[in-house]
Amino acid sequence: MISVNITKRLDTSEGSLNACFELTIRDGEFLTLFGPSGAGKTTLMRMIAGLEQPESGIIEVDGEVWFDSTKKINLPPQKRSVGFVFQDYALFPTMSVRENLLFAAETAEQRRSVDELIELVELSQLSERLPSTLSGGQKQRVALARALVRHPKILLLDEPLSALDPAMRQKLQDELSLLHKRLGITTLLVSHDISETVKLSDRMASIELGTIIRVGNPLEFFSPHTLSTKLQLIGEVLKIEEDFPISVVTLLVGSSVVRTVLSNEEAKVLCVGKHAIISTKAFNPIVMPVE
Amino acid sequence: MEAEFINTMLLTFKLASITTVILLVIAIPLASFLVFSRMRFKSIIETIVSMPLVLPPSVLGFYLLLAFSPASTIGSFLTEHGIRLAFSFEGLVIGSVLFSLPFMVHPIQSALSQVPRSIFEAAYTLGKTKWETMIRVILPSIRHGLISGIVLAFAHTVGEFGVILMIGGNIPGETRVASIAIYDEVESLNYALAHQYAITLFVVTFAILLLVYTLNKKSLGDIR
Numbered sequence A: 001m002i003s004v005n006i007t008k009r010l011d012t013s014e015g016s017l018n019a020c021f022e023l024t025i026r027d028g029e030f031l032t033l034f035g036p037s038g039a040g041k042t043t044l045m046r047m048i049a050g051l052e053q054p055e056s057g058i059i060e061v062d063g064e065v066w067f068d069s070t071k072k073i074n075l076p077p078q079k080r081s082v083g084f085v086f087q088d089y090a091l092f093p094t095m096s097v098r099e100n101l102l103f104a105a106e107t108a109e110q111r112r113s114v115d116e117l118i119e120l121v122e123l124s125q126l127s128e129r130l131p132s133t134l135s136g137g138q139k140q141r142v143a144l145a146r147a148l149v150r151h152p153k154i155l156l157l158d159e160p161l162s163a164l165d166p167a168m169r170q171k172l173q174d175e176l177s178l179l180h181k182r183l184g185i186t187t188l189l190v191s192h193d194i195s196e197t198v199k200l201s202d203r204m205a206s207i208e209l210g211t212i213i214r215v216g217n218p219l220e221f222f223s224p225h226t227l228s229t230k231l232q233l234i235g236e237v238l239k240i241e242e243d244f245p246i247s248v249v250t251l252l253v254g255s256s257v258v259r260t261v262l263s264n265e266e267a268k269v270l271c272v273g274k275h276a277i278i279s280t281k282a283f284n285p286i287v288m289p290v291e
Numbered sequence B: 001m002e003a004e005f006i007n008t009m010l011l012t013f014k015l016a017s018i019t020t021v022i023l024l025v026i027a028i029p030l031a032s033f034l035v036f037s038r039m040r041f042k043s044i045i046e047t048i049v050s051m052p053l054v055l056p057p058s059v060l061g062f063y064l065l066l067a068f069s070p071a072s073t074i075g076s077f078l079t080e081h082g083i084r085l086a087f088s089f090e091g092l093v094i095g096s097v098l099f100s101l102p103f104m105v106h107p108i109q110s111a112l113s114q115v116p117r118s119i120f121e122a123a124y125t126l127g128k129t130k131w132e133t134m135i136r137v138i139l140p141s142i143r144h145g146l147i148s149g150i151v152l153a154f155a156h157t158v159g160e161f162g163v164i165l166m167i168g169g170n171i172p173g174e175t176r177v178a179s180i181a182i183y184d185e186v187e188s189l190n191y192a193l194a195h196q197y198a199i200t201l202f203v204v205t206f207a208i209l210l211l212v213y214t215l216n217k218k219s220l221g222d223i224r
Helices: A041-049 A097-104 A108-120 A136-148 A166-183 A194-200 A218-222 A264-268 B002-036 B042-054 B057-068 B073-080 B089-113 B117-125 B130-141 B143-159 B162-168 B178-187 B191-223
Strands: A002-012 A015-025 A030-034 A056-061 A064-068 A082-085 A154-158 A186-191 A203-208 A211-216 A231-243 A246-253 A256-263 A275-280
Touching: A002 A041, A015 A041, A015 A211, A030 A041, A030 A194, A041 A082, A041 A154, A041 A186, A082 A136, A082 B117, A097 A108, A097 A136, A108 A136, A136 A154, A136 A166, A136 B117, A166 A194, A186 A194, A194 A218, A203 A218, A211 A218, A231 A256, A231 A264, A246 A264, A246 A275, A256 A264, B002 B042, B002 B089, B002 B143, B002 B178, B002 B191, B042 B089, B057 B073, B057 B089, B057 B162, B089 B143, B089 B162, B117 B130, B130 B143, B143 B178, B143 B191, B162 B178, B178 B191
Parallel strands: A030 A186, A030 A203, A082 A154, A154 A186
Antiparallel strands: A002 A015, A002 A056, A056 A064, A203 A211, A231 A246, A231 A275, A246 A256
């Protein structure tokens, strides 16, 4: 179990603020830090990894103290058992895929496990290639495999899929989910993508302006009004066109764009860029496979 | 004549090689400091490193000569310990190191500043020390900067004239390098020998630069 209770001064675009994070991560769970940019998600993750230092507080992992401001304990990142996957992959450019993983290995057993990991992320064919010759998705798989070589106590994923196209993103989300189920490694993900959060996480912590607002089940979080509806979707409002006496609202649901007609009154409470729930009660939705 | 020519050329390249090796050792930590330090007086150090780019070589040579002279504090201290730097090969090495410093530091500094911060952090989270990270990850990935620095510092030392003339003079076998010899031979209207020195410098430096840029291009192509 990992418990975090720290404060940190954050410099945001709206001035600096005192962030305060209190969070418990259970063994083997997949927890997502969800929130807008600049809320402090990445900073929290970097403090767990030891890449940034909190102002005060405690970080404890399986009974081992990684940071304690009162006892002046601050383990360097080298001494913390973490696997960190960076947004820009951070692969070592002069090393092949295999060498990148071997570089991380410390024991003979870890060195032997390298080929297994390469196979697990389906990169056996590319193991001798340099990172520059790989696609974004392949690079991210290497970064993930590299982070797993040392069997870390916690896997930290800092928006690992944000630079990928939607199709590759979905594929890697599936793989990540499978990998997590298979290895059971405690995982912390930073994301501001709803579908990613719902799909991957056991629990999520919603962060805004340096505070954890709520921790809970992602489905309950995103659809709090679990009504007796037949169909309920969450989308982002893209456009509201007022066209008397009605309004045409365009929403992005997953990767599809949906247009729907609302009364002006109903449309008034919506905001472009914010999320909205679309639900229907009266009819059975028609679901068909897409070729 | 022939023996003196070979001697002078050997001395020239010996000076350039020793200077380059010393510079390489100094420049890597110095460039890292300039890239990563958040010290307030960093820009002063940055300025001092860059000074030789704009300062007339004779200015640096003049002050070094004053410092090396037994009449000065540094010079008298050195003389007491049996070290003579003025008009000696060792003095030339010191002068050349100072004068070629920016040519080694700048390429390394610019290559280092282009390495994403996350590359360092990735190595740290994989349990690697700063030293291991530098040797195994960072230096290989900035090798084009290192090669440019080596070539520029070497070529610049071979071509250096002002500082050497001021602090080294023209002692055959000790401080008489090719650039001084050219000047000396022209002064004594010995154009044939001056030409021999000049064309040798021209061809050798051209060949070195060509070789290095070809190799550099190839290795960069591998990474990108």
